[in-house]
Amino acid sequence: MNRAVYPGSFDPITNGHIDVIERVAGMVEHVTVAILINAKKQGLFSLEERKELILDAVKHLDNVEVVCFSGLLADYCRDNHIDVIVRGLRAVSDYEYEIQMAQMNRKLYPKAETIFLMTNPIYAYLSSSLVKEVAGFSGCVSDLIPELAYKKLIEKLHDERDDF
């Protein structure tokens, strides 16, 4: 297992994502964090903004790169000779969606194997969507996402309020 991709929408990255990245980085030679478009989610940050936040959060890991890709994950894996896809599993509720994606990716690119890491229980409830929702109502999320991501999130939410 030399090269793995950790795909997601990362809008924005959370401490739960970082926990998974750190663990994968300790298992393989090279990890690509791939920021992809989830057609079911409307983004708050642009892909480039998300990339900047992830780069800052993983700067202590020298075998991790961060890319943006607007196509299919299976095509990204094929084009870049990546045969391991890593996803975090937080709860049973994630399972159905994850199984569907893993099976579809297997159909599109059979060489890629999806492996799942159990999320650290302290982050089992954590998602980017919940962080944005709570922050949108001025709830405290400063200990759930990296420092720069928190700063940019608060700025973005203020900008959105000003535009309203």
Ligand code: PNS
């Ligand atoms: O963090 P998310 O939103 O759960 O990640 C989902 C993501 C972005 C990995 C998924 O939507 C994806 O792979 N999008 C890229 C387009 C694609 O390949 N879609 C088919 C997935 S089977």
